[in-house]
Amino acid sequence: MKTGIVVFPGTNRERDMAQAFRVVSGKTPQMLWHQQDNVDGLDLVVLPGGFSFGDYLRSGAMAAHSPIMKAVRRFAEKGGYVLGVCNGFQILTEAQMLPGALLRNAGMRFLSQDCHLKVEGRDSIFTSGWNHGDVFRAPMAHGDGNYTAAPDVLDRLEGEGRVAFRYCTAEGHVKDGDEHVNMNGSARSIAGVLSENRRVCGLMPHPENLTEEILGGTDGLPLFTGIMEALG
Amino acid sequence: MTAAPVDIELARSFGLKDDEYETVLCIMGRTPSLTELGIFSVMWSEHCSYKSSRLHLKTLPIKAPWVIHGPGENAGVIDIGDGLAAVFKMESHNHPSFIEPYQGAATGVGGILRDVFTMGARPIANLNALRFGDPSHKDTKRVVDGVVRGIGGYGNCMGVPTVGGEVNFHSSYNCNPLVNAMTVGLARQDRIFLSAAAGVGNPVVYVGSKTGRDGIHGATMSSAEFDSESSSKRPTVQVGDPFTEKLLLEACLELMATDAVISIQDMGAAGLTSSAVEMASKGGVGIDLDLDHVPQREANMQAYEMMLSESQERMLMVLRPDRTEEARRIFEKWELDFAIVGRLTDSGRITVRHNGKVEADIPLGPLADEAPVYDRPTMEYERPPALVPPADPCGIEKGLLQLLSSANGASRAWIWNQYDSGVGGQTVQRPGGADAAIVRVEGTDRGLAMTTDCTPRYGQADPYVGGAQAVLEVWRNLTATGARPLAMTDNLNFASPENPRIMTQFVEAVKGIGDAGRALDFPVVSGNVSLYNETRGDDGSVTAIQPAPVIGGVGVLDDVQKAVGLAMPQDGELLLVGETWGELGQSMWLKEILGREEGAPPAVDFAAERRNGDFVREQIQKGAIQACHDVSDGGLIVALAEMAMAGNTGCTLDIAPDDLPEHIYWFAEDQARYVLATRQADAVLDAAKAAGVPVRRLGQAGGEVLKLGDVMAVPVQQLRSQHASFFPRFMGKEDDAPVVHLDELS
Numbered sequence: 014m015k016t017g018i019v020v021f022p023g024t025n026r027e028r029d030m031a032q033a034f035r036v037v038s039g040k041t042p043q044m045l046w047h048q049q050d051n052v053d054g055l056d057l058v059v060l061p062g063g064f065s066f067g068d069y070l071r072s073g074a075m076a077a078h079s080p081i082m083k084a085v086r087r088f089a090e091k092g093g094y095v096l097g098v099c100n101g102f103q104i105l106t107e108a109q110m111l112p113g114a115l116l117r118n119a120g121m122r123f124l125s126q127d128c129h130l131k132v133e134g135r136d137s138i139f140t141s142g143w144n145h146g147d148v149f150r151a152p153m154a155h156g157d158g159n160y161t162a163a164p165d166v167l168d169r170l171e172g173e174g175r176v177a178f179r180y181c182t183a184e185g186h187v188k189d190g191d192e193h194v195n196m197n198g199s200a201r202s203i204a205g206v207l208s209e210n211r212r213v214c215g216l217m218p219h220p221e222n223l224t225e226e227i228l229g230g231t232d233g234l235p236l237f238t239g240i241m242e243a244l245g
Numbered sequence: 246m247t248a249a250p251v252d253i254e255l256a257r258s259f260g261l262k263d264d265e266y267e268t269v270l271c272i273m274g275r276t277p278s279l280t281e282l283g284i285f286s287v288m289w290s291e292h293c294s295y296k297s298s299r300l301h302l303k304t305l306p307i308k309a310p311w312v313i314h315g316p317g318e319n320a321g322v323i324d325i326g327d328g329l330a331a332v333f334k335m336e337s338h339n340h341p342s343f344i345e346p347y348q349g350a351a352t353g354v355g356g357i358l359r360d361v362f363t364m365g366a367r368p369i370a371n372l373n374a375l376r377f378g379d380p381s382h383k384d385t386k387r388v389v390d391g392v393v394r395g396i397g398g399y400g401n402c403m404g405v406p407t408v409g410g411e412v413n414f415h416s417s418y419n420c421n422p423l424v425n426a427m428t429v430g431l432a433r434q435d436r437i438f439l440s441a442a443a444g445v446g447n448p449v450v451y452v453g454s455k456t457g458r459d460g461i462h463g464a465t466m467s468s469a470e471f472d473s474e475s476s477s478k479r480p481t482v483q484v485g486d487p488f489t490e491k492l493l494l495e496a497c498l499e500l501m502a503t504d505a506v507i508s509i510q511d512m513g514a515a516g517l518t519s520s521a522v523e524m525a526s527k528g529g530v531g532i533d534l535d536l537d538h539v540p541q542r543e544a545n546m547q548a549y550e551m552m553l554s555e556s557q558e559r560m561l562m563v564l565r566p567d568r569t570e571e572a573r574r575i576f577e578k579w580e581l582d583f584a585i586v587g588r589l590t591d592s593g594r595i596t597v598r599h600n601g602k603v604e605a606d607i608p609l610g611p612l613a614d615e616a617p618v619y620d621r622p623t624m625e626y627e628r629p630p631a632l633v634p635p636a637d638p639c640g641i642e643k644g645l646l647q648l649l650s651s652a653n654g655a656s657r658a659w660i661w662n663q664y665d666s667g668v669g670g671q672t673v674q675r676p677g678g679a680d681a682a683i684v685r686v687e688g689t690d691r692g693l694a695m696t697t698d699c700t701p702r703y704g705q706a707d708p709y710v711g712g713a714q715a716v717l718e719v720w721r722n723l724t725a726t727g728a729r730p731l732a733m734t735d736n737l738n739f740a741s742p743e744n745p746r747i748m749t750q751f752v753e754a755v756k757g758i759g760d761a762g763r764a765l766d767f768p769v770v771s772g773n774v775s776l777y778n779e780t781r782g783d784d785g786s787v788t789a790i791q792p793a794p795v796i797g798g799v800g801v802l803d804d805v806q807k808a809v810g811l812a813m814p815q816d817g818e819l820l821l822v823g824e825t826w827g828e829l830g831q832s833m834w835l836k837e838i839l840g841r842e843e844g845a846p847p848a849v850d851f852a853a854e855r856r857n858g859d860f861v862r863e864q865i866q867k868g869a870i871q872a873c874h875d876v877s878d879g880g881l882i883v884a885l886a887e888m889a890m891a892g893n894t895g896c897t898l899d900i901a902p903d904d905l906p907e908h909i910y911w912f913a914e915d916q917a918r919y920v921l922a923t924r925q926a927d928a929v930l931d932a933a934k935a936a937g938v939p940v941r942r943l944g945q946a947g948g949e950v951l952k953l954g955d956v957m958a959v960p961v962q963q964l965r966s967q968h969a970s971f972f973p974r975f976m977g978k979e980d981d982a983p984v985v986h987l988d989e990l991s
Contacts, residue, residue: 022580023488025404028687029670062668064402067488123397126662154401154665222667227685227806229675 014244016042016057019085019101021076026062026099026219033221037237047079056244057094058085060101062154062219072115072157073103082108094244095213096139099155102205102215111206111215112170113162115155119198123156128196128218131185134177134207139214142239148185149232151218153196158217160199160206167201177205178216251282259286265617272611280549280597280605287515287553288522289616291776296617297742298774301755305769306762311731312770313434319360319511320430321770322437323732325801327689330434332366334771335374335427335697335736335797339778341482342424343384346391350424351399351485355557357428358403359511362494363560365438365501366430369669370684371400373410373426374697374736374795378419380652380975385414388422390976395485396426397663402487403494406672407664408682411697414652417791420780425736425773427797429695431686438501440510440520442528442563442589447507449521449532449587450569452576453493453559457542459483460516460555489558489581496579497560505568512559518552520561521587522595526613528563531592536599540582548597548604563589621742623749628707632830632844637908642957644838644912645886646967648879651837655971656890677891679810680725680875683802692805694728696798700878701791702831703846708750712757712794713849717916719798720765721875724858725919726808727865728800733762735772735796740779740789747789751776754794757849764851765858767798809865811874813892818926819943821881822933823857823918827909833879834912846914853917860938861919869925876918882911882953884920885943889951889961890968898944900954907956922946 016034018027027044034042042059045052052058065076076082082104089095089110097105105111118124132147134140143149162170170176180195180202181187187202188194195202197217205216220233249255256266259282269277269285277285287293295302307315313330314322320334338353354371361368373396378385400407405428442449460483500506508528510520517539525532536551546554564572569585576583590596595612597605637644648654661676673692674683681696698718704711716733723730735758740747762768778790802808829835830844864870872892876884889895901910923929926942933940952958 022492023402025402025491026668026670029668032670063404064488064491067402067486069488122394123401123663123665125397125401125665125667126658152667154668156401219667222670227673228670229673 014038014057014241015055016059017045017052017055018042018059018061019045019047019081021047021065021079023065023067024061024063030059030061030221033224033233033237036224037234037241045081047076047081049084050080051084052088057096057240058088060097060104062099062101065100065104071107073100073107076104077107086110089213092210092212094138097215098219098221099217102217103157105213105215110213111208112166113160113206115157116159116161117157118159120192124158124196125154127151128153129181129183130178130204130218131181131187133179135174137177137207137211137214138240138243139236140177140239141243142235148181148183150223150230151220151233152222153218155217158197158199160203162200170206175207176203177207177214180204251276251279256282259283260290261286265289268615272608272615278604280552281607283549283553284518284605284607287518288612293515293519294616295774297619297621297776298751299618300620301752304755305759307768307770309732309766309768312768313437315768315770316772318439319363321732321734322364323770323799324434325686325693326691326803328434329686330432330437331693331799332361332364332430332432333428333734333797333799334360335425335734335795336360336773337423337425337736337738337775339421339423339738339775342392343388343420343422345482346388347395348482348484350392350395352483352557353424353426354396354399355485355487355490356513357426358405358490359513361428361430362497363438363509363511364432365436366432367498368405368428368430369671370429370682370695371405371407371426372682372695372697372797374699375410375412376418376423376701376793377414378422379416380414382416382419384419386976392422392424393660393663399485399487401665403491404668406666406668408666408672408684409676409696412657412660413701415701415791417788421778421790423738423778423793425795427697427734429693429799436501438506438509440508440524440527442508442524442530444507444563445530445589445591447563447589448566448569448585449534449589450562450564450572451539451559451584451586452562452581454486454489454556455540455542455582456551456554457556458546458550458554461550461553483555483557485557492579492581493558493560496576496581500572500575503568503571505564505572507563507565509560509562512561514555516553516555522609522612524561524563525595526609531590531594531609532587533590533596534587534598536597538584538586540584548599552597621748622745623752624745626708626749626753629843629845634827634829634909635839639838641882641907641911641953642959644834644908645882648833648837648883649886649964650967650970652971653833654837654879654883656968658969659972659976673805673808674810680722681728683726683805683808685805690804692802692808694723694726694800694802696722697795698722699793699795701793702836702842704750704754704792704794706831706846708753708792709757710846710849711792712754713761714846714916715794715796716758716761716767717849717854718877719796720767720854721858723798723800724862725873725875727862728802729862730765730767730798730800732768732770733796733798735769735794736775737772738775738778738790738793738795740777742776750792754792758794761851765855807866807868809870809873811872811888811891813888813894813896813946814871814922815894815947817871817922817924817946819896819946820921820923820926820929820940821918821943822861822921822938822940823853823915824939825905825910825913825915827905827913828915829909829913832912832914847916849916857917857919857938860933860936861921864929864932869929870921870923872922874920876920877914880912880914886951886964888920890965893961894946895948895950895952895961896944896946897948898953900956
């Protein structure tokens with residue numbers, strides 16, 4: 014499996030992401046500079062977290078128009094796998110490779126704490142490391158994580174099994190209106206979504222930061238083992 | 246700017262004393278130009294020259310076999326093994342943080358980050374120490390909100406985890422909060438970069454952001470007290486851009502991987518002036534600057550403005566001439582300005598040209614050597630009498646709950662939940678998990694432990710104890726994780742040194758820090774002094790801050806797997822290391838329960854600290870300890886409650902020994918104490934006996950209730966909800982919160 018991690022000016026979780034892939038595969042992904050105009054030969058492109066271009070216009074808005082994103086779009090259209098985490102998720106929605114948008118957190122403050130996620134997506138390498146309905150813990154670190162989309166889009170995502178992850182309690186209860194559970198106020202507690210072909214996935218929390226016991230746990234590992242098993 | 250005549254009046258308005266201006270006239274042999282006067286005034290400001298503190302700072306212990314660079318560089322550098330070095334320093338941004346809390350705190354973080362990456366280190370952790378006014382004061386909520394957002398806004402965007410810190414409230418900080426920021430970085434020992442310029446003819450290169458008119462005379466503002474006019478100084482507060490700093494970090498580290506850089510210095514306080522002067526002075530060379538080449542954000546800037554601007558995210562470097570183009574390409578890749586703005590000379594002078602005219606021409610030797618140094622008068626410090634132990638008005642349970650829900654005892658989770666503590670993927674102990682934060686050293690088995698501490702109320706009563714105790718608490722907090730404490734950085738926050746009582750506080754605190762550091766082989770490798778932290782009211786009365794000699798410490802764990810946290814385990818026995826004599830003077834209990842700030846602070850005993858700490862560390866390294874927590878604010882019962890809350894597990898405690906009343910035993914703040922949770926209590930007790938360390942049994946871990954004989958039984962859940970209640974209640978619903986800065990979230 015060949016993985017590339019895109020680095021925009023202001024990206025800051027590329028090393029975390031590379032480390033997580035190293036933990037499961039023993040291989041270090043290559044870094045892709047944002048001005049590159051092709052991503053040929055890769056199996057998976059990852060857009061990691063950070064503050065691309067300072068997030069100065071809207072989170073992810075400028076990065077979505079950078080040269081590499083044209084290549085990433087072509088790559089996805091040909092069936093390539095793309096994972097966007099946090100700022101990466103924001104970039105994928107800004108690039109309209111995933112539906113919806115990420116608004117400012119409902120509480121208007123940056124959120125850096127653990128949340129629990131329920132695995133709901135089906136038929137995707139990004140959820141295949143878990144069983145459907147599993148609950149896992151993941152750290153959040155974002156200011157703009159409040160997922161929103163038109164009601165019919167949300168219905169469709171749910172109907173097609175394209176809600177990859179939802180915020181929930183440690184026991185797996187989804188509570189849209191509870192600020193201690195759905196902390197950023199996301200529509201229908203959606204934390205991550207899949208594209209129509211299920212090969213593009215975006216999520217706000219950071220499974221890559223929970224992949225070793227010494228770093229607080231291995232709850233995030235199945236994301237990477239699932240990808241590894243599928244792509245070899 | 247209209248050209249004001251340069252005279253003694255103007256010199257005074259620039260913050261120079263009359264005799265200092267006389268010295269300037271002597272050095273120059275003529276009336277200085279406006280730019281020259283500006284350069285002298287900032288270089289000789291308290292902030293840049295340390296003129297009141299220098300004599301005393303010289304007494305601090307700064308050496309140890311593991312110290313690579315001590316004070317005098319941008320940050321301290323210590324050997325942590327494997328050919329690696331930890332690079333760290335703490336610095337204050339107090340005055341700007343009252344005027345404009347968000348930008349004041351943000352640029353404080355930006356400044357200390359630059360100090361560390363200037364040396365070639367990648368920042369791996371941020372910490373801070375914050376002091377705010379009384380929660381009931383009208384400004385406190387505004388300042389807390391802005392400072393917390395500012396620290397988070399900058400650090401989160403930089404991708405440097407904010408892993409630790411401390412926060413206290415006291416009315417003496419009502420109009421003069423303290424914002425001290427610390428950064429720890431990691432470098433290869435053979436790739437450390439210093440600021441001394443070398444090589445006559447070599448190019449002087451400016452990189453980073455463009456220069457604007459922001460922050461002019463910021464260093465002078467930081468060297469004066471506050472008054473009701475201070476908010477009109479808002480234009481002297483700099484504006485931070487963490488995105489540009491992130492680019493600057495990556496570009497600098499990329500350049501430093503080549504052999505292009507001869508020396509490098511960030512532009513912090515006093516901007517281009519201090520960076521150019523320091524680089525040239527340290528290297529014993531002269532420097533010619535041509536301001537026409539300085540990247541500028543605003544039109545028609547004068548030489549004076551460019552030399553004194555404190556625009557953020559800028560660096561000055563001396564490069565090998567044959568590597569200049571390679572360097573230019575790196576900075577262009579990161580879309581940063583890169584300009585050759587001068588050359589090194591053999592003139593021994595700083596010469597500044599603008600529009601073809603010489604605007605400043607100053608001999609560097611006298612600018613540094615004849616900088617004022619003051620041996621300010623001190624006095625006999627009046628210490629409060631010892632406390633007559635008061636009776637307990639409310640019982641242990643009520644007292645404990647009150648402490649846990651007070652501003653100074655409450656959970657800080659509301660704050661640290663706004664700081665990204667995990668970015669970088671090496672954070673082993675996040676805030677609240679252990680006495681010190683622990684960050685793994687990437688690619689090794691090692692970990693660094695780090696913490697900041699200070700107890701200003703102790704220092705107010707007895708400045709010597711205040712200084713020493715801050716060091717001891719830092720050393721203890723590092724030890725309590727199992728780490729070997731290596732070195733410290735100090736951030737000395739005091740009021741006006743021109744007041745003998747305050748100067749005495751300073752001198753005594755430095756003595757205390759020095760004695761403690763010597764006793765523990767714990768040298769000071771970097772630091773910062775912030776004076777004039779006081780407020781003049783409209784009626785002329787002066788409110789001085791409680792002195793805050795804040796200490797930041799770094800320790801190393803050779804095997805990070807052996808680190809312990811403070812969370813109460815499900816089973817095991819609880820032991821107390823150290824003696825309890827019943828020190829209630831200046832305790833948190835006395836202040837929060839009885840509203841009294843009285844008595845002598847707890848005595849410090851360096852020998853006991855070292856003996857007890859070395860024992861605790863050894864037991865942790867042996868694997869005999871499941872959890873460890875030092876005893877500090879609020880005493881033993883608060884320490885146990887904190888362990889219980891962190892582990893979401895209760896414990897059953899025996900009542901106090903016969904010789905002390907319950908409330909004195911449980912709330913006293915005697916030093917050199919630790920609580921251990923262990924499944925090998927007998928072995929630990931035997932080892933303690935052999936080592937001559939006082940250790941006694943406290944009780945058993947387990948259950949869901951914190952139970953103390955038949956005196957108290959409180960469910961841990963209740964402790965947690967009380968503990969978590971203060972900040973959300975104080976900071977209110979978000980609807981009432983001040984305006985959100987648009988660039989901080991994301």
